[in-house]
Amino acid sequence: MRHLLSAGDLDVDSACLILDTAAQLASVTDRTVKKFPTLRGRTVVNLFFEDSTRTRISFEIAAKRLSADVINFAAKGSSVSKGESLKDTALTLEAVGADAVVIRHGSSGAPHRLATAGWIQGSVINAGDGTHEHPTQALLDAFTIRHHLRDGTGDLAGVRVAIVGDILHSRVARSNVLLLRTLGAYVTVVAPPTLLPYGVSQWPCAVSYDLDEVLPHVDAVMMLRVQSERMHAAYFPSVNEYSRRYGLDVRRMGLLPPHAIVLHPGPMNRGMEISADVADGERAVMVEQVANGVSIRMAVLYLLLGGMADDGKKEI
Amino acid sequence: MDSARSVVLDAGDIGRAIRRIAHEVVERNKGAADLVLLGIPTRGVFLARRIAAAIESIEGDAVAVGAIDVTLYRDDLRLRPARALEPTAIPTGGIDDKVVVLIDDVLFSGRTVRSALDALNDIGRPRAVQLAALVDRGHRELPIRADYVGKNLPTALAEQVRVRLIEFDDFDEVTIDGGAR
Amino acid sequence: MPQVKTVLRGVRPYGEDPVDIVVAAGVIAEIAAAGSAAGRVIEASGLIALPGFVDIHTHLREPGREDAETVETGSRAAALGGFTAVFAMANTSPVADTAGVVEQVWHLGKATGLVDVFPVGAVTVGLGGEQLAELGAMATSAAQVRMFSDDGKCVHDAAIMRRALEYVKAFDGVIAQHAQEPRLTVDAQMNEGVLSGQLGLTGWPGVAEESIIARDVLLAEHVDSRLHVCHVSTAGSVEVIKWAKSRGIKVTAEVTPHHLLLTEDLVASYDPVYKVNPPLRTSADVTALRAALAAGTIDAIATDHAPHPHEDKDCEWAAAAFGMLGLQTAFSIAVLTMINSGLLDWRALADRMSVRPARIGRAHGHGHELKVGAPANICVVDPGASWVVEPATFASKSRNSPYSGMTLPGKVIHVLKAGKPTVEGGDLAC
Numbered sequence: 022m023r024h025l026l027s028a029g030d031l032d033v034d035s036a037c038l039i040l041d042t043a044a045q046l047a048s049v050t051d052r053t054v055k056k057f058p059t060l061r062g063r064t065v066v067n068l069f070f071e072d073s074t075r076t077r078i079s080f081e082i083a084a085k086r087l088s089a090d091v092i093n094f095a096a097k098g099s100s101v102s103k104g105e106s107l108k109d110t111a112l113t114l115e116a117v118g119a120d121a122v123v124i125r126h127g128s129s130g131a132p133h134r135l136a137t138a139g140w141i142q143g144s145v146i147n148a149g150d151g152t153h154e155h156p157t158q159a160l161l162d163a164f165t166i167r168h169h170l171r172d173g174t175g176d177l178a179g180v181r182v183a184i185v186g187d188i189l190h191s192r193v194a195r196s197n198v199l200l201l202r203t204l205g206a207y208v209t210v211v212a213p214p215t216l217l218p219y220g221v222s223q224w225p226c227a228v229s230y231d232l233d234e235v236l237p238h239v240d241a242v243m244m245l246r247v248q249s250e251r252m253h254a255a256y257f258p259s260v261n262e263y264s265r266r267y268g269l270d271v272r273r274m275g276l277l278p279p280h281a282i283v284l285h286p287g288p289m290n291r292g293m294e295i296s297a298d299v300a301d302g303e304r305a306v307m308v309e310q311v312a313n314g315v316s317i318r319m320a321v322l323y324l325l326l327g328g329m330a331d332d333g334k335k336e337i
Numbered sequence: 338m339d340s341a342r343s344v345v346l347d348a349g350d351i352g353r354a355i356r357r358i359a360h361e362v363v364e365r366n367k368g369a370a371d372l373v374l375l376g377i378p379t380r381g382v383f384l385a386r387r388i389a390a391a392i393e394s395i396e397g398d399a400v401a402v403g404a405i406d407v408t409l410y411r412d413d414l415r416l417r418p419a420r421a422l423e424p425t426a427i428p429t430g431g432i433d434d435k436v437v438v439l440i441d442d443v444l445f446s447g448r449t450v451r452s453a454l455d456a457l458n459d460i461g462r463p464r465a466v467q468l469a470a471l472v473d474r475g476h477r478e479l480p481i482r483a484d485y486v487g488k489n490l491p492t493a494l495a496e497q498v499r500v501r502l503i504e505f506d507d508f509d510e511v512t513i514d515g516g517a518r
Numbered sequence: 519m520p521q522v523k524t525v526l527r528g529v530r531p532y533g534e535d536p537v538d539i540v541v542a543a544g545v546i547a548e549i550a551a552a553g554s555a556a557g558r559v560i561e562a563s564g565l566i567a568l569p570g571f572v573d574i575h576t577h578l579r580e581p582g583r584e585d586a587e588t589v590e591t592g593s594r595a596a597a598l599g600g601f602t603a604v605f606a607m608a609n610t611s612p613v614a615d616t617a618g619v620v621e622q623v624w625h626l627g628k629a630t631g632l633v634d635v636f637p638v639g640a641v642t643v644g645l646g647g648e649q650l651a652e653l654g655a656m657a658t659s660a661a662q663v664r665m666f667s668d669d670g671k672c673v674h675d676a677a678i679m680r681r682a683l684e685y686v687k688a689f690d691g692v693i694a695q696h697a698q699e700p701r702l703t704v705d706a707q708m709n710e711g712v713l714s715g716q717l718g719l720t721g722w723p724g725v726a727e728e729s730i731i732a733r734d735v736l737l738a739e740h741v742d743s744r745l746h747v748c749h750v751s752t753a754g755s756v757e758v759i760k761w762a763k764s765r766g767i768k769v770t771a772e773v774t775p776h777h778l779l780l781t782e783d784l785v786a787s788y789d790p791v792y793k794v795n796p797p798l799r800t801s802a803d804v805t806a807l808r809a810a811l812a813a814g815t816i817d818a819i820a821t822d823h824a825p826h827p828h829e830d831k832d833c834e835w836a837a838a839a840f841g842m843l844g845l846q847t848a849f850s851i852a853v854l855t856m857i858n859s860g861l862l863d864w865r866a867l868a869d870r871m872s873v874r875p876a877r878i879g880r881a882h883g884h885g886h887e888l889k890v891g892a893p894a895n896i897c898v899v900d901p902g903a904s905w906v907v908e909p910a911t912f913a914s915k916s917r918n919s920p921y922s923g924m925t926l927p928g929k930v931i932h933v934l935k936a937g938k939p940t941v942e943g944g945d946l947a948c
């Protein structure tokens with residue numbers, strides 16, 4: 022394992038290894054000393070070209086619990102529209118000796134570029150790139166689903182998951198479709214046709230425009246955040262219409278099987294894609310998702326940095 | 338290369354060694370109260386359970402037994418690809434003020450035990466820590482010695498000591514493999 | 519004063535039987551039996567003579583982006599690529615939308631003298647798409663502009679496009695359209711397809727090109743004017759052009775070397791060297807484009823040579839500039855895709871790389887049959903040679919070639935422009 026760029030690069034064994042490692046690491050949260058000495062002396066850089074306090078803090082806690090030195094490098098806000106040059110930033114990080122770079126970038130493929138352009142030697146972890154992928158989010162979602170529906174072990178064979186909302190612009194959806202399928206789950210993406218990518222029929226998932234039809238047949242439903250500004254680009258006529266057709270409210274909760282859980286990568290638009298009572302209901306697992314995020318990121322950091330500097334094997 | 342392989346403990350030897358260690362633990366600690374047996378994965382965990390069962394048959398009371406994975410505390414992580422973690426299971430009641438007996442299959446450089454001591458330190462504060470090993474093959478690199486040893490086994494550095502236990506390997510056996518002779 | 523004669527010894531015109539081509543006073547003076555002519559001999563036995571190539575779509579970047587290319591460096595690259603004429607696109611800084619700018623470029627071309635540089639005039643002021651540039655003034659300037667294009671941008675306003683098509687009829691001009699419906703391609707990064715959805719890159723759908731071509735051919739028909747379609751990239755566009763030609767509409771079209779060879783799957787590397795506009799498409803599109811070029815539905819190969827400095831490509835995909843180098847690899851890509859596949863013979867290749875593009879752009883003195891009396895714009899190539907692409911050795915100022923490291927067939931050996939050698943033995947002659 023050298024980099025984590027795409028959920029699609031994980032096979033079922035490597036995905037399960039990350040989930041299992043996270044499960045072992047999750048036990049640390051119950052201890053008084055929440056820290057391991059594992060990555061002492063290693064440097065992890067959080068390189069965030071987009072604001073995401075949640076994801077950055079999650080990675081920061083994860084790295085610190087493994088005793089890594091953490092440098093937060095917020096590249097946003099420091100310059101004009103085009104932003105800081107990715108390359109110049111990378112060269113700086115290389116000069117200070119970053120062992121891993123956790124990168125969040127508005128441009129799809131930026132982590133891939135960082136990993137392959139020869140600018141830096143360290144591991145690259147994709148913390149969300151443009152409308153491409155967000156693999157650690159998918160891993161924590163899979164971890165959460167596995168905990169609730171599969172006793173926290175093994176793969177997700179046969180689990181049925183609906184992913185609902187702005188699939189077109191969602192890196193969370195892309196990573197989840199790939200990872201959940203790899204783990205054996207059946208995924209259905211649900212959205213108005215305008216918010217589905219061209220060629221979605223070729224994705225390893227089913228596609229539906231009708232949420233009511235899908236809900237009775239799933240074990241987990243993942244609601245995606247819908248930016249209201251999409252409305253101005255004519256993806257849907259109005260917030261109200263979107264919410265009526267694709268929002269998860271109490272009535273629709275009644276359509277779900279009793280064991281089904283509700284996930285949301287956050288931050289939520291209460292009243293838009295999810296109603297407040299559903300968001301606060303007992304089948305919503307958003308708080309667990311956040312906690313699991315730390316364990317997953319610890320696992321990824323450990324597996325990337327905990328071994329030889331470069332074992333020459335394929336990227337995870 | 339002529340690689341030799343010889344059995345140094347068979348199933349009966351292993352059973353006797355475990356019973357002897359169990360007796361010694363009870364004798365030294367004047368009973369089994371406050372004992373916590375922690376096996377070091379993988380095979381140390383099975384040995385810990387066997388020793389616990391043996392103590393139970395001697396004393397009549399159940400002994401707290403668990404597992405402590407030391408991977409995250411190892412000092413040789415960067416010499417090999419990252420490895421999978423094994424479960425850590427601390428018995429309810431914890432280890433504070435208990436006598437912890439660490440149990441490993443083979444005592445060699447002592448580095449694993451050093452890691453285990455560090456791991457224990459992050460979990461709690463035992464009253465005392467003791468060490469049991471099925472085989473002590475020598476070649477210590479740290480000032481560590483076992484309190485209970487199944488068999489002292491002088492070896493050459495190039496030789497490999499392999500412990501097989503029925504819970505994991507389908508049969509009980511300790512062998513010495515390899516080493517050019 | 520004795521006339522200086524240059525003899526291309528033993529060369530095979532269009533791959534046919536070997537002859538000596540004797541050049542004097544800028545024209546082909548004689549075509550004699552191989553080995554028979556006297557004069558300054560350039561050994562060319564086994565090599566093929568073709569009319570000098572004409573590139574109707576080149577970005578020479580001067581004025582404004584001399585860090586990427588200049589008329590001089592671009593001319594060198596063109597000559598080495600077998601070209602004797604190039605059309606320099608108008609999207610410079612300042613934009614070539616006045617007689618002054620086109621004359622500047624024209625003079626720079628003259629001064630370098632390696633190829634004839636025909637400036638393309640902008641259709642609208644500043645490429646803004648709103649107000650016609652002074653097309654007549656550019657046409658009557660020293661540069662004698664006949665091709666007008668807002669290339670880089672689409673003349674998307676139908677009324678402006680109609681007026682432009684009408685207006686250039688007065689001086690036999692042609693509007694070269696960069697067909698890209700802007701609203702369908704906001705922030706577009708690559709071909710819209712399954713891959714764009716997977717890579718999370720905003721799609722550039724083929725329909726954005728095809729719908730503009732469809733509109734424009736109907737406008738050209740309505741006002742009976744000449745339309746040229748730049749860098750056709752989809753099978754659908756081919757269908758529209760074929761239909762238009764069958765109706766007698768005065769439309770011509772070009773295809774780039776890269777659209778004849780490369781496909782969108784290269785984008786999965788996120789390496790911006792593959793970022794180009796219009797984007798790399800699918801293998802089905804590549805097949806359709808090759809067939810259309812073979813059939814003559816597409817008239818010409820044009821490079822869309824688009825030099826960019828290193829920093830504009832050494833970055834993340836979205837921040838990178840669109841475009842690829844083309845001048846020094848165009849011939850080899852043509853051999854690879856059209857000759858070696860059997861789709862074109864040498865005479866037909868000469869038609870697509872010289873005759874037709876010269877006619878489209880009214881490049882007088884270029885694109886002539888290799889016969890006695892024709893201007894001696896001649897390219898001599900070795901069809902059997904192969905070479906490894908090393909952008910660092912290019913004459914272009916920029917290095918953004920997508921073919922780096924590839925072994926390509928066919929090599930340009932000698933080039934005569936107006937009878938004077940510009941390239942000899944694969945190197946610049948002066």
Ligand SMILES: [Zn+2]
Nearest residue numbers: 669670696748
């Ligand atoms: Zn263009």
